[in-house]
Amino acid sequence: MQTPSTIRLLIAIVLSTTTMQVQAQAVKAGSSAKKIAATPKFPEFTMSRTEVEAHMRFLASDELEGRRTGEQGNRVAARYIAEQFRLMGLKPAVMTGSQQDYLQSIPFERVKAASMATMVVGKDTLLLGKDILVMAGGPTSISGEVVYVGYGLTDGEDGYKGRDVKGRILIAQGGSPDAKSPREIFGASATKRKLASEKGAAALIELYSEPTPWGLVSQYLNREQMSIATGDNSASPIAHLWINNANNKYKQLKEGGQHISFQTSGRIRTSAISSNVAGIIEGTDPKLKDEYVVLSAHFDHVGVGKQGGSPYQPTDSIFNGARDNGIGTVAILEAAKALTLQRPSRSILVLALTGEEVGLLGSRYYAEHPLVPLKQTVFDLNTDGAGYSDTTIISIIGLERTGAKAEIEAGAKAFGLNVFAEPAPEQGLFDRSDNVNFAVKGIPAPDFAPGLKSFDAAIAKYYHQAIDNPESLNFNYVLRFCQAYAHSARLIANRPMRPQWSAGDKYEAAAKALYGY
Template sequence: MQTSSLVAIVAGLVLTTGSLQAQTGSAKQTALRSKAPLAAKLPEFTISRAEVESHTRFLASDELMGRRTGEPGNQVAARYIAEQFRQLGLKTPPGQTDYFQQIGLEKVKAASSATLIMGKDTLRLGKELVVMAGGPTNVSGEVVYVGYGLTDGEDGYKGRDVKGRILVAQGGSPDAKGPGEIFRASAEKRKLATSKGAAALIELYSESIPWGFVNQYFSREQVSIPVGESGSTPLAHVWVNNANNQYKQLKEAGQTVMFRTSGRPRTSVSSANVAGIIEGTDPKLKSEYVILSAHFDHVGVGKQGGSAYQPSDSIFNGARDNAFGTVSILEAAKTLSQQRPKRSILVLALTGEEVGLLGSRYYAEHPLVPLKQTIFDLNTDGAGYNDTTIVSVIGLERTGAKNEIETAAKTFGLGVFAEPAPEQGLFDRSDNVNFAAKGIPAPTFSAGFKAFDEAIGKYYHQAIDNPESLDFNYVQKFCQAFAYAARLIADRPMRPQWSAGDKYEAAGKALYGQ
C-alpha cells in the first residue's frame, strides 16, 4: 500500500469488526422470529446494526478518498474486503493463491488538441469532436466507410485491405440503447479496426447521450482495460457529433480528410476484484455456484467525481454507491459461511464499475469458476433510497428467483418493488449486465426506490453521500434480506431460468446447453 496511515486504519478496523459480537436485533425481529421459527434459527437474524455500520463507516470514510479505481484508497478497500474473507474462512478460488483477481488497467488523460479538416470544414476538440483513444497522430487521405464497423462481414471490411487507411463507422450499434452498450460497441469497433491495421477510426456519433455530456466525460481522465497488444499505442479513435446527419459526407467514397491530435497520454495502473468461495454442502449441487456481487469502487476526489463539490468537502465517499452493497455481500459471506447452503457461493467484490463496469467485464472474460457452472448472480448496487419499507429489484420479473427474493424481504419486514425507474434502463447499467450477457440470470438487488426523484439525486454521485446520512436500521434489514435471498436461491432444487422471450434467454440456453 502507498499510504502507511491507511494500512494502519485497515488493520485496526479489521480487528475491531472481528471482535464485534453477534446481536439478536430489534423487537420487530423478535416478532418476525415468532412468525417464522425455522427461518429465525438462521444466522441472518444475527446480523447486527453495529457491525453493518462499522463496515460502512470504514469503506465510505474520508481516508479512502472516494475509492477510485487505480488509486490507493481503492487498494485499501480491496485489502479490507480480503481480510474479512480471510477472517470468515472463505476459500481462495481455484488456481488462486489469494483473494485478489488482479487486473491490468490504464489511466488515460484527456487530449489537449485535435482537429479534423474535410474540405472547408474544420472540426475542433471540445466542439464537434472528442478523442476516445490513441497517441499523437497526424494522418491524411481518403476515408473508408465500414458501416457499424463491428464485424468482418460488413461491406466496408468485406474483401478489403484497410491497412493504413482512415476508417469511418456509424455510431453505436443496431441494438445499443444505453450508455454501457454504446461504449462497449465503440470499444469493439476500435479493437477490430486495430486488428486490421487502420491508421485512425472516426465514429459518427448521433446516440442518446447528449453531446454536452459526451464532451464533459472525455474532458476528464478515464480508466480502461487496454485494447490491443500490451505496450502498443492504441489506434487514434474520435467521435464526431453527427447530430442531424450533418457530416454525412464522411460516408462518401473519395472524401479526403486531415486529422491531427495530441493523443491521450496513458499510464499503467492495477486494480483487483476480490473473490472468496463458500463451498456448498450438497454432494451434487456444490459444483454449481451462485455469485454474490457488488462493486466496491467509487468516483474519487474533486474533479474526478464529475459533479460539483465544495472546497470544504471534495471527497465523494460513496456510502450509498456502493459501500452499502459491499457491506451486504460481506454480511452474506458471514452468515452463509456460518451455515452453508447446498450450492457453493462465490462472493465477488468488483472494482471499476464507475469507470465502465470494468471489473465485471474482466471477470466475465476471465471467470474464476466456470460460467456454465454459475447458475445465478445476485448483484447489489444502487444510487440510494427514497423508501425504507422496500427493496427494489431490477430484473425481478426476468431472472427466475422472484419467490425467493420476495420471501427473504418479507421475512425481514420489507416489501419488494420490481423494475424501478424503467426509463433509466438500469438493468444494463450495473455489473449484472456483464453476467447476463454471458447467459447467467442476474438481477440487481437495490435499496428501496421507485423513481429517480429529488431524494435520490441529492446523494447520487455527490460529495454529501456520507455514512452519517444513512438509516442504519434500514441498512441492517437490507443486509439480512439480501443474505437470506442468497441462501434461498442457493438451496432451491431447480436452477433459476430467464423469462421466456427475454433478450438474454438465448445466451442462457447457449451457456447451459439447453
C-alpha cells in the same frame, strides 16, 4: 491525507474489533453444528447493526479517498474486504501459481483525456468537445482521402469487402443496428477500433448520432478514463475519433473522394493495478455444492475532486460513496458471514468487484476470467444502487426476468420490507450495473437495490455527490437491507431447482448456449 501507517492502523483497529465480535458470537452460538441447527432462526436474523455500521464507516471513510479504481484507497478497500473473508473462513478463490489468494488482480490502464484536437472537413473546422471527441490513439497529424466502411463491425460488411484499407482514414457509422444503451454503443466502438487496427488503418472516425446525447458523452470522455490493458505492447492504438453528426450534418463523408485533415494530442496511457476480491463458501448438499450462486457488489467509487465529475466544496472534495456502493459492499460482507455460520445447499462465490464506475470493467474481466466455471454458476445476486428514498422497500431490477421472484420477496418480507420491481424504467438500469456482464454470458442476474421508485430529488441529492457520507445513512434501514439480501441469497442457494430466465428474454439464448438446455 493519511499516511500508509495510519491506514494500516485503522485496518488493524477495525479487524481487531470484528474479531472480538465474531468470537463473542461463536461463544453465544455454542460454535457447534448442533447448536446452530437448534437455533430457530438463521444467523442473518441476529445480524449486528454495530457491525454493519463499522464496515460502512471504514469503507466510506475520508481516509479511503473515494475508493477510485487504480488509486491507493481502492487497494486498501480491497485488502480490507480480503481480510474480512479470511477472518470469516471463506476459501480463497484465486490461484496464483501454487498460492491461494482472495485478490484477482486486473491490469488496468489510465487513459488521460485529449488536450487538443481539430479537424478540417470541407470548409468547416471542427473543435474538441463541441464537434469531435478523441476515443483512443497517441499524438497524430494526418490528412487524406476517406474510405466509408458502413458500421465497420465485421470483415464481411460491404465497406470492408475486397478492400485494402492499410494506411487509410476510415469513416464508420456510429453505434450499431442494435446498440441502444451507452454500454452497447461503447462496446460496438471498441469492436470497430480493433478490426480497423487489425486491417492496418491509419485512423477510424465514427459519425455519432446515437440516442445518448452528445453533451453527456462529451462530458464523460473529456476526463480520465480507465480501460483493461489488452496485452498489446504496441506504442498506442490507432487514432479513433467521433464526429458529432447530429442532423446528419457530415453525411458527405460517406461518399467517395472526400478529403479531411486532423490533429490530436491523443490519449496518453499509463498502467494501473486494481483487484476483484473473491472467496468461496462450500455448499452442504453433495450434488448441489458443485453449483454456485454469486453474491456480487462493486466496492469502487469515483474518487476525489475533479475525478468525481460533480460539483464539490473546498471543505469536502471526497466522494465517499456510502450509498453507491458502500451499502452493497457491506451487504455481501454480512451475507458472507451469515452464510458461513450456517451454510446453504449450493456453494457461494462472494465477489467484490472493482472498476464498476469506470465502465463495469471488474465484472467484465471476471466474466472473461471466471474463478469458478460459468457453466456451474447458476445465479448472480448483484447488489448496487443509486441510494434510497423509501425505507419500506427494496428495489429489484430484473425481478420478473430472472427466476427467483418468490425467494427475493420472501427474503424481504422476513424483515418487514416490500419489493418494488423495475424502478426508473427510463434509465435502463438492468444494463448499467455489473449484473449485465453475467447476463450476457447467460447467467440469471438481477440487481438488488436500496429502495427507490424513480430518480427523484431525494436520490439526486446524494447520488455521486461529495455529501454521500456514512453520517447521512439510516442505519436501521441499511441493517434490514443487508438482512433481506442475505436471507434472499440463502433461499436462492437452497432452491431444489436452479432459477432460469423468463421465456423469450433477450439473454435466454445465451443461457441455453451456456447450460445446454
